[in-house]
Amino acid sequence: MPIDLTIRLLKRSLNKPVIVKIKGGRLIRGILVGYDEHLNLLLKDAEWVYKEDSDPIGSILLRGDNVVLISPT
Amino acid sequence: MPIDLTIRLLKRSLNKPVIVKIKGGRLIRGILVGYDEHLNLLLKDAEWVYKEDSDPIGSILLRGDNVVLISPT
Amino acid sequence: MPIDLTIRLLKRSLNKPVIVKIKGGRLIRGILVGYDEHLNLLLKDAEWVYKEDSDPIGSILLRGDNVVLISPT
Amino acid sequence: MPIDLTIRLLKRSLNKPVIVKIKGGRLIRGILVGYDEHLNLLLKDAEWVYKEDSDPIGSILLRGDNVVLISPT
Amino acid sequence: MPIDLTIRLLKRSLNKPVIVKIKGGRLIRGILVGYDEHLNLLLKDAEWVYKEDSDPIGSILLRGDNVVLISPT
Amino acid sequence: MPIDLTIRLLKRSLNKPVIVKIKGGRLIRGILVGYDEHLNLLLKDAEWVYKEDSDPIGSILLRGDNVVLISPT
Amino acid sequence: MPIDLTIRLLKRSLNKPVIVKIKGGRLIRGILVGYDEHLNLLLKDAEWVYKEDSDPIGSILLRGDNVVLISPT
Numbered sequence: 028m029p030i031d032l033t034i035r036l037l038k039r040s041l042n043k044p045v046i047v048k049i050k051g052g053r054l055i056r057g058i059l060v061g062y063d064e065h066l067n068l069l070l071k072d073a074e075w076v077y078k079e080d081s082d083p084i085g086s087i088l089l090r091g092d093n094v095v096l097i098s099p100t
Numbered sequence: 101m102p103i104d105l106t107i108r109l110l111k112r113s114l115n116k117p118v119i120v121k122i123k124g125g126r127l128i129r130g131i132l133v134g135y136d137e138h139l140n141l142l143l144k145d146a147e148w149v150y151k152e153d154s155d156p157i158g159s160i161l162l163r164g165d166n167v168v169l170i171s172p173t
Numbered sequence: 174m175p176i177d178l179t180i181r182l183l184k185r186s187l188n189k190p191v192i193v194k195i196k197g198g199r200l201i202r203g204i205l206v207g208y209d210e211h212l213n214l215l216l217k218d219a220e221w222v223y224k225e226d227s228d229p230i231g232s233i234l235l236r237g238d239n240v241v242l243i244s245p246t
Numbered sequence: 247m248p249i250d251l252t253i254r255l256l257k258r259s260l261n262k263p264v265i266v267k268i269k270g271g272r273l274i275r276g277i278l279v280g281y282d283e284h285l286n287l288l289l290k291d292a293e294w295v296y297k298e299d300s301d302p303i304g305s306i307l308l309r310g311d312n313v314v315l316i317s318p319t
Numbered sequence: 320m321p322i323d324l325t326i327r328l329l330k331r332s333l334n335k336p337v338i339v340k341i342k343g344g345r346l347i348r349g350i351l352v353g354y355d356e357h358l359n360l361l362l363k364d365a366e367w368v369y370k371e372d373s374d375p376i377g378s379i380l381l382r383g384d385n386v387v388l389i390s391p392t
Numbered sequence: 393m394p395i396d397l398t399i400r401l402l403k404r405s406l407n408k409p410v411i412v413k414i415k416g417g418r419l420i421r422g423i424l425v426g427y428d429e430h431l432n433l434l435l436k437d438a439e440w441v442y443k444e445d446s447d448p449i450g451s452i453l454l455r456g457d458n459v460v461l462i463s464p465t
Numbered sequence: 466m467p468i469d470l471t472i473r474l475l476k477r478s479l480n481k482p483v484i485v486k487i488k489g490g491r492l493i494r495g496i497l498v499g500y501d502e503h504l505n506l507l508l509k510d511a512e513w514v515y516k517e518d519s520d521p522i523g524s525i526l527l528r529g530d531n532v533v534l535i536s537p538t
Contacts, residue, residue, distance in 0.1 A: 032136040036161045049533065050166075051490070052124070063470040066163060073536075087536040088474045090504060090529075091163075093488075095122065098146075098160040105209040109234045123239075125197075139236060164236075168195065171219075171233040178282040182307045196312075198270070212309060237309075241268065244292075244306040251355040255380045269385075271343070285382060310382075314341065317365075317379040324428040328453045342458075344416075358455060383455075387414065390438075390452040397501040401526045415531075417489070431528060456528075460487065463511075463525040 037062040040099050046076065048095040055089065056081070056100060066091030110135040113172050119149065121168040128162065129154065129173060139164030183208040186245050192222065194241040201235065202227065202246060212237030256281040259318050265295065267314040274308065275300065275319060285310030329354040332391050338368065340387040347381065348373065348392060358383030402427040405464050411441065413460040420454065421446065421465060431456030475500040478537050484514065486533040493527065494519065494538060504529030 040059050047055045047068065054077075057070030068089040075082040113132045120128045120141065127150075130143030141162040148155040186205050193201045193214065200223075203216030214235045221228040259278050266274045266287065273296075276289030287308045294301040332351050339347045339360065346369075349362030360381040367374040405424050412420045412433065419442075422435030433454040440447040478497050485493045485506060492515075495508030506527040513520040 032134045032140050032142055033161065036134070036142055061470045061474070067470050069470055069474055085536055087534045088471065089534045090532050093533045094163050095166045096160045096162045098158055105207045105213050105215055106234065109207070109215055165238075167236050168239045169233045169235045171231055178280045178286050178288055179307065182280070182288055240309050241312050242306045242308045244304055251353045251359050251361055252380065255353070255361055313382050314385045315379045315381045317377055324426045324432050324434055325453065328426070328434055386455050387458050388452045388454045390450055397499045397505050397507055398526065401499070401507055459528050460531050461525045461527045463523055
């Protein structure tokens with residue numbers, strides 16, 4: 028029975044690029060360099076992703092309760 | 101008296117296709133490959149489902165508090 | 174003094190048709206086949222209910238925090 | 247110092263008509279036949295109340311976190 | 320260091336008129352006749368307050384999580 | 393490592409004017425005369441602050457979960 | 466396995482400029498002078514950041530549940 032699903036999945040994505048959809052619908056892409064059990068995410072080389080381009084943000088701490096979904100890219 | 105309804109139901113859907121309606125109304129279809137008691141869901145071959153077509157996303161971790169309902173397809 | 178109101182009420186509706194109003198205002202009708210203390214509901218033969226018609230969904234797990242009210246039909 | 251205000255008040259309204267305003271602004275009127283400490287309410291002969299008329303719903307379980315206020319009628 | 324600020328303040332307003340602003344922006348005026356630590360409020364002679372007039376509601380139990388602010392009038 | 397940041401900061405502002413931005417974007421200015429660890433705030437001489445004027449409210453208890461930010465003026 | 470991600474990251478940014486995106490989409494820039502485990506942030510020399518200019522606020526306590534993301538500038 029899956030326990031700690033969140034942690035196991037995020038561990039597999041560590042130091043790899045992920046896309047994160049946040050509440051309100053916007054997308055952030057970055058390298059996952061940290062996380063915790065609340066789904067707080069630490070991303071480097073992060074950028075807002077738009078339909079046809081993107082906008083760099085740098086390193087970010089994303090508060091977990093804003094996360095809708097996370098996907099390896 | 102049903103206890104752990106969520107876990108029992110999700111167990112039956114493991115490795116099978118499910119449709120998930122998230123807050124805001126959008127639909128995601130994918131193969132359920134993991135879950136936990138918070139309704140965090142791990143889907144593979146996921147895609148956004150629209151009225152007449154769909155848009156692939158790949159593997160995703162969907163945060164449980166965004167889930168409205170889950171249905172086997 | 175009513176304790177476990179939720180559970181007692183849902184028990185009486187088990188295997189019977191119920192209407193559920195969810196946040197945002199939409200209505201779902203289905204046969205209640207499971208529930209838990211968070212008001213997570215398992216419905217079979219579920220369908221979206223509109224003013225003049227309905228749209229089948231099948232079996233669903235409805236996450237309790239989306240529920241506004243439940244009514245036997 | 248008032249403790250269990252909710253329970254004491256609801257007890258006085260048991261088996262009497264109440265009006266409930268829910269989030270989003272709509273009004274429900276019904277006979278209060280059950281409640282718990284989360285403000286989950288069990289109403290019979292419930293109806294949606296509009297400015298000039300009303301629309302019957304029957305018996306309902308109203309989830310407490312949707313309640314704004316309760317008033318004896 | 321203020322502890323139980325809520326309770327102390329409400330105690331001073333007991334049996335006195337208060338104005339309560341609720342989420343969404345509406346105002347309720349009434350005599351505070353009860354409260355608890357969740358800011359659930361029991362008001363008598365309550366009324367909706369508008370710019371130029373008011374609309375009586377009677378006795379109400381107002382659920383604390385809808386409260387924005389409370390002010391003696 | 394900062395612990396009880398909230399309490400330490402509010403202590404320094406006690407009996408001094410503060411501006412509070414609440415959810416939805418409105419501003420309240422007043423003298424901070426009490427607070428607790430939930431960021432419930434007790435203000436006297438409070439007023440709604442608009443771009444070019446203000447509107448007095450008097451003494452208020454502001455429920456902490458509506459607070460976005462607090463600033464000494 | 467990252468534990469206390471939030472605290473570790475904020476520690477590295479102490480006394481340095483950060484940009485904070487809050488719910489609703491607005492941006493605040495300031496020097497991070499305090500924080501706690503709820504992501505409550507104490508900023509000095511804070512300012513609202515707009516596309517082409519900014520608007521000073523001074524010192525602020527920002528309640529953590531309004532935070533979407535934090536980024537060193």
